[in-house]
Amino acid sequence: MSELLLVSIMIGAIQSGTPLLYATLSETIGERVGIINLGLEGIMLIGAVVGFVITVLTGNAALGVVAAALAGALFNMIFAFLVITRRANQLACGLALMFCGVGLSALIGAPFIGRQIEGLNAIKIPVFSDLPFFGRAFFQHDILVYLAIPTAVVIWWFLFKTRWGLSLRAVGENPTAAFAAGKNPYLLQYQVLFISGLLGGIAGAHLSLALAHNWAEWMTAGRGFFAVALVIFAKWHPLRAIAGALLFGGAISLQLQMQARGVPVSSFILDMLPYVLSLTVLVIWGRTSRSAVPGSLGRVFQGTE
Amino acid sequence: MKINPAPLLSFRGITKSFPAVLANDHIDLDIYGGEIHALLGENGAGKSTLMKILYGFYQADGGSILVNGQPVQIRSPHDARGQRIGMVFQDFILIPALTVAENIALFLSDLPFILDNDAIVSRIENISERYSLQVKPEAPVWQLSVGERQKVELLKLLLADARILILDEPTRSLAPHEVIGLFQVLANLRRDGYAVVVITHKMKEVLECADRITVMRRGKIASTLLGAEATENTLVSLMFGKAVAESPQRRGESPPEEGIPFLELKGVSTQPEGTGIGLKEINLTVRPGEIVGVAGVSGNGQRELGDVVLSIEKCARGTKYLGGQDATRWSVAQVRNSGTAFIPEDPLGMAAFPWLSVQENMAMSDVSRYARHGGLSMDWEAVRTDLQASLKRLGFQIPPFYVPLGILSGGNIQRMILAREMAHNPRLIIAFYPTRGLDVQSAVAAREVLLASRDAGAAILLISEDLEELFSLSDRLAVMLRGEIVATSAPRDITVQEIGYLMTGSKGEGAERG
Ligand SMILES: Nc1ncnc2c1ncn2[C@@H]1O[C@H](COP(=O)(O)OP(=O)(O)OP(=O)(O)O)[C@@H](O)[C@H]1O
Ligand SMILES: [Mg+2]
Secondary structure, X not given: OOHHHHHHHHHHHHHHHHHHHHHHHHHHHHHHOOOOOOOHXXXXXXXXXXXXXXXXXXXXXXXXXXXXXXXXXXHXXXXXXXXXXXXXXXXXXXXXXXXXXXXXXXXXXXXXXXXXXXXXXOEEOOOHHHOOOXXXXXXXXXXXXXXXXXXXXXXXXXXXXXXXXXXXXXXXXXXXXXXXXXXXXXXXXXXXXXXXXXXHHHHHHHHHHHHHOOOOXXXXXXXXXXXXXXXXXXXXXXXXXXXXXXXXXXXXXXXXXXXXXXXXXXXXXXXXXXXXXXXXXXXXXXOOOOOOOOOOOOOOOOOXX | OOOOOOOOEEEXXXXXXXXXXXXXXXXXXXXXXXXXXXXXXXXXXXXXXXXXXXXXXXOOXXXXXXXXXXXXXXXXXXXXXXXXXXXXXXXXXXXXXXXXXXXXXXXXXXXXXXXXXXXXXXXXXXXXXXXXXXXXXXXXXXXXXXXXXXXXXXXXXHHOOOOEEEEEOOOOOXXXXXXXXXXXXXXXXXXXXXXXXXXXXXXXXXXXXXXXXXXXXXXXXXXXXXXXXXXXXXXXXXXXXXOXXXXXXXXXXXXXXXXXXXXXXXXXXXXXXXXXXXOOXXXXXXXXXXXXXXXXXXOOOHHHHHHHHHOOOOOOEEEEEEOOEEOOOOOHHHHHHOOEEEEOOOHHHHOOOOOOEHHHHHHHOOHHHHEEHHHOEEOHHHHHHHHHHHHHXXXXXXXXXXXXXXXXXXXXXXXXXXXXXXXXXXXXXXXXXXXOOOOHHHHHHHHHHHHHHHHOOOEXXXXXXXXXXXXXXXXXXXXXXXXXXXXXXXXXXXXXXXXXXXXXXXXXXXXXXX
């Protein structure tokens, strides 16, 4: 394999892995507090379109990212209200949120289809970016790429080293016990879903502002659902999510490179590659341990009498 | 005893109804600072409900709560903690996936935002050392036995800086030296002017430690007496409105030494799981018509022993015989079908499904017995008949069969498990704390049924920390320590004190150290 190919695959892995990582982190903290959000795809789309539109209108991509994050968070509050306050079924509400996000983003984005923007520029890290091979692979990316892994570490730190993280894990395991310990499960779930929405919005913004530099309907193409699977792969752990996102980013990138180079294999089979890989890894590495799954995942806290 | 003139805490007209029951009916009660107040009453009397209302876990339908004479609104446990009220629940609410230290940290409101695990661990170790309530701070709670969980719950409360402490049946699964330790702690708290409310079914403890005793009956206060004036008889007749039969005694003659044992373990060892305990070279026989009692501080391998017999856990070495057959590799279903009844240490966690109805839970242990039309339907009539017959034999009240099991009171859940397991004339009974949480009357009934089963030829393995119960029921006794059987003896050849020392490994020393 030529060095050039290897570098392109690396760059591709990091670039496509980044939105996957933000999305996986978004879902991870949500599930840690006991809520499965299948609407992640919709949140990412809202983030993608709002980020794009704001960037087009203001010419400021940083403002676009901030707007995307806030839009994702606000959009997720609809879901939060339904599943926390109204105690509705999480799976059904998640799917509804997804479809809503697909439609709403298409509506908002319609006038902007075909517009190209500069979006988020690559920032070259001085000195390092001139290194042969590594320089191009690792040190010529946009700001969201550089921030992705630190974000994962910060989330890990909050989850496992702070009182707030302990409380939210407790709610995800057993909200009744957390309530009896003097916590407010509803409040914690709202807080976490807000942050989860921020991250989902950023994931979407990276797609439209850094990867595609344009807006297309349903441009997430299932990445939101893929992130839900990655959470299981990462066993609900933010640091393992880094490895997972890079691995599957790499698979996507490999597939694109093979397609671009006209490898004589049906493109349908190539499209399946990341998914086949994920299934294989789950088979080999599977066996979710007994304490990995948050104990009350998907269940609704009914309160006490 | 020094009781301050004004009550620290008052209930006024507290009323709480659940669908179909009036759990608390206009309760008026005063609790003073500097007293240990015992709350007694039969299973389902409404004791836990009243305390959960004080703790903000339930909301009363009517009435008010006064702290220091001021009416307070307690809408959640968070509010209760704000009033410095702390509670240990009867059905523990620890989080199995978290460690002991994390569970305790969750409960402490004075911790900094950034948790310092080492500081928490050393705080836990300090206080557990001081009050001889030994726990392993780093162990995940799912690995702990009930006795250890109970200790974690107590430590939680003791560290939480409460001035009104509620303990709902705290001594159910503590070893004797731990009970003594606990009551010393409570005495210290009383001296410092704290108010302690203890719910228990153990008369001895009540009479020893309580300054005042309140008896509840069917949701009302029957009476409040001074501890010094109360006797067991007055309390029992207040609780049930009649005298209770004497506890049955084991028969005088020793059991037949011959006959093939129904259960035999030969050199059985298991692999310890995590920080848990593995069994080491266990040799144990239980013959038909014999009760073998296993004494030991909870967490010294008793749970593993039951798991091995039931085939929930595999033998790493050694063999297990059931009814003379090599059963080492049997599945749980095979063991159950050979006539084994199992009363687990943690009924809600291991034997029951809180959200299924009482009758569904009843059918669960033996689905094939009640399946009709090749499993396409269930014969609920037969389920109800069997359950009714079994409850009657035990002399227990019959609850509605359609309600979810989880809403029954703690003692009533234990009653249902007993009734289910004893329903089909088991040949082997593995009973963990069979009378735990039962009121005096029900406990006597349960012991009678165990003895009757034994006389009818059942082999019984009785695991308990209640030494008196072990002595009065067992034909032989075994003592477990750190996964080994360290002694076996007939009850008449050994004293309660000797067993106590054997259980802890030395005179008065904590057992789990090292
Ligand atoms: N969440 C609930 N929903 C419905 N009924 C309930 C609920 N909690 C308790 N009850 C009912 O209220 C009554 C009183 O229960 P409570 O738990 O207070 O009894 P208790 O005095 O603590 O008994 P025990 O000694 O068995 O623990 C029981 O009949 C019980 O079935
Ligand atoms: Mg109770």
